[in-house]
Amino acid sequence: xxxxxxxxxxxxxxxxxxxxxxxxxxxxxxxxxxxxxxxxxxxxxxxxxxxxxxxxxxxxxxxxxxxxxxxxxxxxxxxxxxxxxxxxxxxxxxxxxxxxxxxxxxxxxxxxxxxxxxxxxxxxxxxxxxxxxxxxxxxxxxxxxxxxxxxxxxxxxxxxxxxxxxxxxxxxxxxxxxxxxxxxxxxxxxxxxxxxxxxxxxxxxxxxxxxxxxxxxxxxxxxxxxxxxxxxxxxxxxxxxxxxxxxxxxxxxxxxxxxxxxxxxxxxxxxxxxxxxxxxxxxxxxxxxxxxxxxxxxxxxxxxxxxxxxxxxxxxxxxxxxxxxxxxxxxxxxxxxxxxxxxxxxxxxxxxxxxxxxxxxxxxxxxxxxxxxxxxxxxxxxxxxxxxxxxxxxxxxxxxxxxxxxxxxxxxxxxxxxxxxxxxxxxxxxxxxxxxxxx
Amino acid sequence: xxxxxxxxxxxxxxxxxxxxxxxxxxxxxxxxxxxxxxxxxxxxxxxxxxxxxxxxxxxxxxxxxxxxxxxxxxxxxxxxxxxxxxxxxxxxxxxxxxxxxxxxxxxxxxxx
Numbered sequence: 001x002x003x004x005x006x007x008x009x010x011x012x013x014x015x016x017x018x019x020x021x022x023x024x025x026x027x028x029x030x031x032x033x034x035x036x037x038x039x040x041x042x043x044x045x046x047x048x049x050x051x052x053x054x055x056x057x058x059x060x061x062x063x064x065x066x067x068x069x070x071x072x073x074x075x076x077x078x079x080x081x082x083x084x085x086x087x088x089x090x091x092x093x094x095x096x097x098x099x100x101x102x103x104x105x106x107x108x109x110x111x112x113x114x115x116x117x118x119x120x121x122x123x124x125x126x127x128x129x130x131x132x133x134x135x136x137x138x139x140x141x142x143x144x145x146x147x148x149x150x151x152x153x154x155x156x157x158x159x160x161x162x163x164x165x166x167x168x169x170x171x172x173x174x175x176x177x178x179x180x181x182x183x184x185x186x187x188x189x190x191x192x193x194x195x196x197x198x199x200x201x202x203x204x205x206x207x208x209x210x211x212x213x214x215x216x217x218x219x220x221x222x223x224x225x226x227x228x229x230x231x232x233x234x235x236x237x238x239x240x241x242x243x244x245x246x247x248x249x250x251x252x253x254x255x256x257x258x259x260x261x262x263x264x265x266x267x268x269x270x271x272x273x274x275x276x277x278x279x280x281x282x283x284x285x286x287x288x289x290x291x292x293x294x295x296x297x298x299x300x301x302x303x304x305x306x307x308x309x310x311x312x313x314x315x316x317x318x319x320x321x322x323x324x325x326x327x328x329x330x331x332x333x334x335x336x337x338x339x340x341x342x343x344x345x346x347x348x349x350x351x352x353x354x355x356x357x358x359x360x361x362x363x364x365x366x367x368x369x370x371x372x373x374x375x376x377x378x379x380x381x382x383x384x385x386x387x388x389x390x391x392x393x394x395x396x397x398x399x400x401x402x403x404x405x406x407x408x409x410x411x412x413x414x415x416x417x418x419x420x421x422x423x424x425x426x427x428x429x430x431x432x433x434x435x436x437x438x439x
Numbered sequence: 440x441x442x443x444x445x446x447x448x449x450x451x452x453x454x455x456x457x458x459x460x461x462x463x464x465x466x467x468x469x470x471x472x473x474x475x476x477x478x479x480x481x482x483x484x485x486x487x488x489x490x491x492x493x494x495x496x497x498x499x500x501x502x503x504x505x506x507x508x509x510x511x512x513x514x515x516x517x518x519x520x521x522x523x524x525x526x527x528x529x530x531x532x533x534x535x536x537x538x539x540x541x542x543x544x545x546x547x548x549x550x551x
Binding site for chain 1: 448450453481483484485488489492495496522524
């Protein structure tokens with residue numbers, strides 16, 4: 001067996017990238033927290049924070065093993081294999097780039113954490129905190145881990161899976177299916193079970209702190225460099241490719257969202273800029289290392305327009321996806337995943353990345369780059385599988401929790417504000433308080 | 440003329456506004472207020488220190504109306520703001536000696 005050879009440069013980058021991605025979840029807490037009303041900002045931020053707590057512990061115990069352990073039926077890995085992260089560097093997921101096993105496990109932990117936290121935006125202002133905690137544990141185990149295993153752990157949607165042999169290898173560099181389509185489809189299933197907030201579509205529910213939203217978007221963007229460039233698992237030219245694509249696609253998406261708003265509503269808003277940034281980051285995630293700059297700009301721009309239009313659908317169809325997890329993550333996640341089928345390219349010297357590089361006749365070049373329709377069909381199939389799996393399993397989990405713990409706080413608690421109802425504290429009500437007891 | 444003042448739960452404001460519009464009221468002044476009646480506030484604990492928050496957020500609505508409109512407007516506010524629980528608030532009307540519209544200089548009922 002080949003011996004593990006530590007590469008300190010790559011390891012230093014992956015430790016940095018892991019820390020960057022972990023920062024995205026508190027960033028998300030600000031992004032979401034600013035968008036709700038002042039009476040529910042703490043609960044909104046707490047749903048992100050507690051996701052770090054729950055998933056962080058479960059990932060170290062069995063999550064990593066159940067995702068990257070030996071394959072069981074193409075759906076999950078063996079949860080006992082690396083239980084408690086007892087793992088040798090010879091089994092490192094990033095063996096090829098000389099990054100130790102524990103660093104690889106840390107990097108992957110941060111992905112599981114943010115994916116769970118993303119869903120919380122759909123159910124703002126109205127759900128029991130305890131039910132959310134149990135949901136986070138069940139969802140990461142029954143939905144995130146299987147999808148991550150299927151795509152990245154050697155399962156159905158991976159390099160050696162049945163789709164790769166029938167069509168081509170689905171390209172998902174950093175998590176278009178695993179993170180964004182997954183969270184978006186789950187959000188849709190969840191809001192259909194949980195139901196609308198009292199007064200949805202009638203009472204004003206405008207964002208209470210747009211500077212928070214912009215701060216959150218900025219932190220997400222910063223952290224996303226770890227997410228996308230880190231997904232190369234090495235500090236090299238392909239990581240640079242992912243970095244530059246992540247930037248230009250996001251810039252294009254922000255501009256596209258602002259222009260869409262200007263024409264539709266008469267003004268380009270700060271909330272639109274922050275939302276456009278996130279839509280662009282979502283869309284480029286699966287494509288970051290497999291398209292050139294021109295492809296990135298188009299993917300970003302299409303995502304910006306598509307998500308700007310999609311956020312209005314919840315009012316039309318009457319589902320209360322409070323902070324547009326469906327409109328932004330599902331829609332832009334599908335845009336990015338599918339457009340790879342048009343724009344994938346491996347121009348010489350471009351530092352682009354391929355799953356199963358060196359294999360013959362695997363599609364991979366996109367339709368616009370002379371590769372035919374194979375890769376496009378592959379991407380659509382992969383997106384569909386992720387949507388259906390996530391939606392169905394999440395639906396079942398949500399129904400089970402509805403029947404046992406229940407999802408909703410009372411209408412009165414919702415009207416008075418969820419912060420005091422479930423956390424016993426308030427963010428901004430300082431007037432007239434007196435200290436009554438020091439314990 | 441009368442000044443009708445209401446202090447209500449913040450989340451009832453929208454319904455009260457619509458009720459006032461249906462009752463023919465064309466303008467009002469709304470401000471954020473803090474206070475308590477029989478409700479008293481609630482306690483919050485931060486790192487072991489317990490705080491009593493006596494004053495809870497309320498919304499104050501002020502409407503100037505003619506004498507005969509005072510009772511229907513008061514009733515409209517009560518009807519829309521009521522949840523039946525402690526903390527729903529109060530509405531009262533006081534006589535007003537004179538009202539002037541700044542833009543035109545009109546006085547009395549014409550300025551309402």
